[in-house]
Amino acid sequence: TSSLSSGINAEYGGNWNTFVVTHETVSMCSKGTTGLQSWQACFVGCSWAAQNRELFSGKRVVELGCGVGLLGASLAPFSSHVTMTDHHSSVLESARKTVEVNKFENVDVVGLDWRNPSTVVEECDIVVAADVVFDPALLPDLCKTIKFLLKRPDNVCFLFYTVRNSATYECMLHCLTQSELKYEAVDVTSVEHYLVKGVNDVRLLKISRC
Numbered sequence: 001t002s003s004l005s006s007g008i009n010a011e012y013g014g015n016w017n018t019f020v021v022t023h024e025t026v027s028m029c030s031k032g033t034t035g036l037q038s039w040q041a042c043f044v045g046c047s048w049a050a051q052n053r054e055l056f057s058g059k060r061v062v063e064l065g066c067g068v069g070l071l072g073a074s075l076a077p078f079s080s081h082v083t084m085t086d087h088h089s090s091v092l093e094s095a096r097k098t099v100e101v102n103k104f105e106n107v108d109v110v111g112l113d114w115r116n117p118s119t120v121v122e123e124c125d126i127v128v129a130a131d132v133v134f135d136p137a138l139l140p141d142l143c144k145t146i147k148f149l150l151k152r153p154d155n156v157c158f159l160f161y162t163v164r165n166s167a168t169y170e171c172m173l174h175c176l177t178q179s180e181l182k183y184e185a186v187d188v189t190s191v192e193h194y195l196v197k198g199v200n201d202v203r204l205l206k207i208s209r210c
Helices: 040-051 070-078 089-102 136-149 166-178
Strands: 003-012 015-025 060-064 081-086 107-111 126-130 156-162 181-186 202-209
Touching (some): 015 070, 040 070, 040 126, 040 156, 040 202, 060 070, 060 136, 070 081, 070 107, 081 089, 089 107, 126 136, 136 156, 136 166, 136 181, 166 181
Parallel strands (some): 060 081, 126 156
Antiparallel strands (some): 003 015, 156 202, 181 202
């Protein structure tokens, strides 16, 4: 498997002047994980977040399932602090490379197991995640972790995902309800074309405590 350094422009204030460099694999699955490559919903998430950066201004952000760290890195310029989290050791190494090469001083990368969310992640204002809804077996623990992090009534989670299987999507909604989390759909159709073309069925859920 070969690797490459890829750059993604993130639109801030209508200007394509921020360039985030990531270290990614060219294979869909490498080292036993799909987390070494950025996926569709992540690209849409970067563009949507840039256009709605006022939501993140001065906020402490935690990213779940960060992968190579593209989404978290795109939030770093206008957030007070970003904590990228994942579980696979190779993925965490790749995310740390992203932080290092972009010289971010307000970004940490830490390991987080959804089966046992712990205080390794400090209190945050906003949770983000992209392309983490794909395996129904993981969804109860994902929802448990989201709820764990949304400690205050004003905390919110922005979950970007691509609907590849309607049953998995319905399972996610069921797990959110079972976890006493409320959600609402946010329109992202106007931003899908900025970073990648041909994206279908990318959606965004805004999640909070009931």
